[in-house]
Amino acid sequence: MTENELVLKQHNSLGLGSQIKLLDGRELQVISKNKKKQKSFSVDLLSLQDKSKAVVVIAWKWVAVAISFLLVTLLFMKILPDYLTDNKNLYLGIILFAGLIGCILSFIQFWKYSYRKKIFYSKNAHVPIIELFVGKPSKKIFSEFISEVESQIKSFSKRVKITEEKLLIGEMKMLRRLSDNGIISKKMYEVAKIKLFTGFDSQVIDREA
Numbered sequence: 001m002t003e004n005e006l007v008l009k010q011h012n013s014l015g016l017g018s019q020i021k022l023l024d025g026r027e028l029q030v031i032s033k034n035k036k037k038q039k040s041f042s043v044d045l046l047s048l049q050d051k052s053k054a055v056v057v058i059a060w061k062w063v064a065v066a067i068s069f070l071l072v073t074l075l076f077m078k079i080l081p082d083y084l085t086d087n088k089n090l091y092l093g094i095i096l097f098a099g100l101i102g103c104i105l106s107f108i109q110f111w112k113y114s115y116r117k118k119i120f121y122s123k124n125a126h127v128p129i130i131e132l133f134v135g136k137p138s139k140k141i142f143s144e145f146i147s148e149v150e151s152q153i154k155s156f157s158k159r160v161k162i163t164e165e166k167l168l169i170g171e172m173k174m175l176r177r178l179s180d181n182g183i184i185s186k187k188m189y190e191v192a193k194i195k196l197f198t199g200f201d202s203q204v205i206d207r208e209a
Contacts, residue, residue: 073099
């Protein structure tokens with residue numbers, strides 16, 4: 001995979017699509033879109049950690065829905081026989097069937113909305129910047145892309161000689177831009193800003209010591 005070929009296109013079951021592309025060997029361009037809108041932004045490689053982190057997103061809501069269907073079904077099966085006379089088995093069969101269908105559909109939704117992702121965080125403030133769906137469009141293409149991006153971040157960081165203070169300032173500017181454009185939340189930016197200011201102050205103290 002050459003630098004010019006370093007592009008990853010993804011689509012998932014949630015209806016989200018994205019394209020991540022390396023530009024000039026120094027920044028990643030991200031274009032994400034759904035049915036309603038499209039967002040695009042770029043991130044300097046120097047502002048990213050050189051290792052992505054794996055995260056599992058579990059749709060617990062649908063597990064709770066499935067359990068609710070099961071409990072309600074069992075409750076009806078226990079209580080209703082005392083009140084039913086004619087066609088009791090038919091009504092209980094319908095209730096049992098409806099409960100099972102509800103459980104099955106809930107678990108299908110659970111499977112659909114649970115997924116694994118890889119996240120590239122900002123270098124010092126640890127803000128999640130780029131999120132990728134694991135194994136899409138294929139495990140091979142995805143693994144090669146992640147490996148190459150991590151390698152590019154490491155090599156670019158070694159080639160470019162820049163002070164820690166300038167790195168902190170650059171990361172803060174990037175996060176402010178992403179916050180202004182709605183890529184990260186205002187609250188996330190404010191928390192990150194405190195972390196970066198703390199790091200900047202410690203660099204100043206070390207320099208003056």
